[in-house]
Amino acid sequence: MCDDGTMTDRRAPAEKSWTPLTEAGRGLLDAVAADPGSVLLALDFDGTLAPIVDDPADSAMAEESRHAMSRMDGKLAIMAIVTGREVAAVRRMTSVDEVPGLEHLVVLGQYGVERYDAASGALRDPEVPESIRIAKGRLEQLIDELAQHDPRDAGCRIEDKGRAVALHTRRAADPAHALTTAVPRVRQIAEELGLHCEDGRNIIELKSAVTTKAQALRELIDEVTPRVVIMCGDDLGDVPALDVISEWIGQGHPGARVVSYSDEQPSMADHADIICDQTEGISAFLEALADQVCSTK
Ligand SMILES: [Mg+2]
Structure with missing residues (x-):
């Protein structure tokens, strides 16, 4: 439905900002404001929270996104980073254990094989089979x-x-x-x-096992039985998880697929309810989300 020229213009995100593309995207902030405590927010790491850099070892979370996430910390049903990276790398790159603000963050690493709960310090790091x-x-x-x-x-x-x-x-x-x-x-x-x-x-x-971000996201949904589900991603590897959100919305629930868009992967626009101008657009979106979450008590 989005393949004609006029739609292409509409799909481009505003510079360093975010743009809703669908009914679900346009209704998201109101749905969140109704009850922030029932919101599941899942976020990919590289290209979504952390700008892509030449050496993946040098990756770090954008400070603006960290700030927005810290405003929402503990106020949602769950806020989780879902990534192919190992939990240990994400803990280092988010400074979750050193810098205050993300005390309730959950990290699902290696597509959900590993899990870290910052609140309890619990770490799931299964033995090699x-x-x-x-x-x-x-x-x-x-x-x-x-x-x-x-x-x-x-x-x-x-x-x-x-x-x-x-x-x-x-x-x-x-x-x-x-x-x-x-x-x-x-x-x-x-x-x-x-x-x-x-x-x-x-x-x-x-x-030993084929795990995906989609499975990891389903695990979170089963765990917290949310009312609103949001998944933010940037690459083809995120599409199965974004499809879980499509299914969720199709069942009549509020939610959104939020895409960190770059010209390197234009087809990702087809998977977005809200399109963001790369990681800076994601930061702007997360600030708007945090405004909603913090304006309601
Ligand atoms: Mg990514």
Whole structure:
């Protein structure tokens, strides 16, 4: 419905600000003001709360967004960062434990596998499953076998990703040949150990579980049974979680998909009830939300 030229103009967010695009977006602030304590606010981190930087290790939350979030802290049903990053990285990049203001923040890391509740200090950081440890040993064995049987397959490497383990063929004598040889063997290991298998460019990866931001968001909804649900995101990886909000709105509940929009990912406009001019627009939106939350008691 948004593919004609006139709609394209309307979809552009105001500079450093935010613009509602749909009925749900236009009604959001009133819905929040009616009862802030029943609002679930979920936020992606990179590109939404933290501007994208060259080295992801240097990422930090925008100060303006932190300020707005601290105004809402403890006043909502739940305010949570939902990210693919590890909880430890987000705790550092938000300064949640050092700087006052976010004492009730919840962080769902690694797409919800990890969880940190700032209020209680509770940390969910599950052990690496035994199947992944076994898989790592089997892949190491496989690498030796590949090198012995065909010199073109020599030079594969293992990457230990914690709850996943990957075999890389990039450094093999013939990466494409090595991948072709390795894939069926790795798939067999996955099947035997009950693991998920994902292959990409010169890589095949084994994972113990397939988790997504959508699952993480559903977990929060089940937990707090909110009246209003808001999800803020910026990238294709956020779309399944934004679709959870569409479903929610479709069932007649108030809520909004809030998109941190940049020209790098124009299709994200199709998933927005409220469109924001990158992380600065998100900050402006969060301030407006905080104004609503703080104006009602
Ligand atoms: Mg992001």
